[in-house]
Amino acid sequence: MTAEFPDIALQQLEKCARCGKCRSVCPVFDVVKDEAFVARGRILLADALRKNQISASNEIAAIMAACLMCRRCSGICPSGVEFTEVLKAARSQIAKEVGLPAGASFFFRHVLPYRRRFNSVIRIAALGQRLAPARRKGNLRHLPLLFKGGKWLPPLAKISALEAYSKPARVENARLRVGIFVGCLINYVYPDFIDATIQLLRRAQIQTIIPEQQLCCGTPAVALGDVEAARMLARRNQEHFREAGCDYVITLCASCGTMLKREYPQLLDSSENPFGVPMLDLSEFLVRHVKLDYGRLQDSVTYHDPCHLRWGQGVIAEPRKLLSDVCHFQETPGEMYCCALGGAFSLTFPDFSEAIAQKKLQSLDALSVREVVSACPGCILQLNDLFARSGSDKKAVHLIQILARSIKTLT
Numbered sequence: 001m002t003a004e005f006p007d008i009a010l011q012q013l014e015k016c017a018r019c020g021k022c023r024s025v026c027p028v029f030d031v032v033k034d035e036a037f038v039a040r041g042r043i044l045l046a047d048a049l050r051k052n053q054i055s056a057s058n059e060i061a062a063i064m065a066a067c068l069m070c071r072r073c074s075g076i077c078p079s080g081v082e083f084t085e086v087l088k089a090a091r092s093q094i095a096k097e098v099g100l101p102a103g104a105s106f107f108f109r110h111v112l113p114y115r116r117r118f119n120s121v122i123r124i125a126a127l128g129q130r131l132a133p134a135r136r137k138g139n140l141r142h143l144p145l146l147f148k149g150g151k152w153l154p155p156l157a158k159i160s161a162l163e164a165y166s167k168p169a170r171v172e173n174a175r176l177r178v179g180i181f182v183g184c185l186i187n188y189v190y191p192d193f194i195d196a197t198i199q200l201l202r203r204a205q206i207q208t209i210i211p212e213q214q215l216c217c218g219t220p221a222v223a224l225g226d227v228e229a230a231r232m233l234a235r236r237n238q239e240h241f242r243e244a245g246c247d248y249v250i251t252l253c254a255s256c257g258t259m260l261k262r263e264y265p266q267l268l269d270s271s272e273n274p275f276g277v278p279m280l281d282l283s284e285f286l287v288r289h290v291k292l293d294y295g296r297l298q299d300s301v302t303y304h305d306p307c308h309l310r311w312g313q314g315v316i317a318e319p320r321k322l323l324s325d326v327c328h329f330q331e332t333p334g335e336m337y338c339c340a341l342g343g344a345f346s347l348t349f350p351d352f353s354e355a356i357a358q359k360k361l362q363s364l365d366a367l368s369v370r371e372v373v374s375a376c377p378g379c380i381l382q383l384n385d386l387f388a389r390s391g392s393d394k395k396a397v398h399l400i401q402i403l404a405r406s407i408k409t410l411t
């Protein structure tokens, strides 16, 4: 008897020509050098899993978990294999056979869909942060993570973005209504990004709409193979944004953006845009729909491509154009390394993550710039952890922070 993989995953299995080109770009294979840890090897294992030729052992589960879901392999694959479709099917099968990691199912069903419960969990976590007050570059050392990778993470915000900014002031004669999908990391760690976006769009006569009941996009559930939990979150978000009546929906999080653009149509079984209006990354929206005078900054910056923006959405030129317009922008020389956060990847596989991240750090060290701009809160968190641990004087910031600074020079 064979396991049921969705058609889209079966099509990818059939398309793979076993050429091995994916080995040349995979950040995990680059450090592990083991065929099982690249798309081609995992495709063979997933096919064997599907045919019940192998079982969902801990070893197979770990191999499937040790993927960053960066989509670089899909970007280079000559046969057009969307490897993440195979990976999601394999992870879902493993979750069915051996269950989700402890507590994950409860969290996805009983915390993530309820904003107040999620807020309460975050408040408890914030209290925990205060028990570990060692500071370096504004980062707090997290007790639970101290023993597993020892990451330096930023403090949780006292007030979340949804609590602080879900009722933006009315813009008179607004020419557009733009919904902002906030995402968990920005909501609880970087709420200032949302404030800066509201202020910037207000200058362009754009009314921002931030539905207060919006939820997690569901990326963690998809990543762990809990498709039903992800579908439930997608449905709720679809309802909230459709009710809000926007002309566009934008996000400042590359991972949320990939989820909304690429996973929601599948989860919601919809060929049309699930929100009924175009869904864009902030940089895409600004370049295509906003004409603003920006001030010129003296700062020199480089840009870190979030995998989920470059390979997940094909958004490459827009952030670079905006940065070139407002400051001295330099490309990072050499390879475009991944930051190696990958959701839970950096916690589950700290050694792999560290080896990949060190390559990123070395490529950035070759530049004299102080700021590394990105368009994903996850990359920013990971890069700042990396800088803090290495003693680097560099800082990772979001594109919106640079644009907000540029606008300030005009006032």
Ligand code: SF4
Pocket: 015, 016, 017, 018, 019, 020, 021, 022, 023, 039, 040, 073, 076, 077, 078, 079, 080, 081, 083
């Ligand atoms: S590059 Fe594509 S076709 Fe070639 S082995 Fe990798 S997934 Fe298969």
Ligand code: SF4
Pocket: 025, 026, 027, 028, 029, 037, 038, 039, 066, 067, 068, 069, 070, 071, 072, 073, 074, 083
């Ligand atoms: S998604 Fe990224 S980490 Fe996973 S196999 Fe492809 S290139 Fe490697």
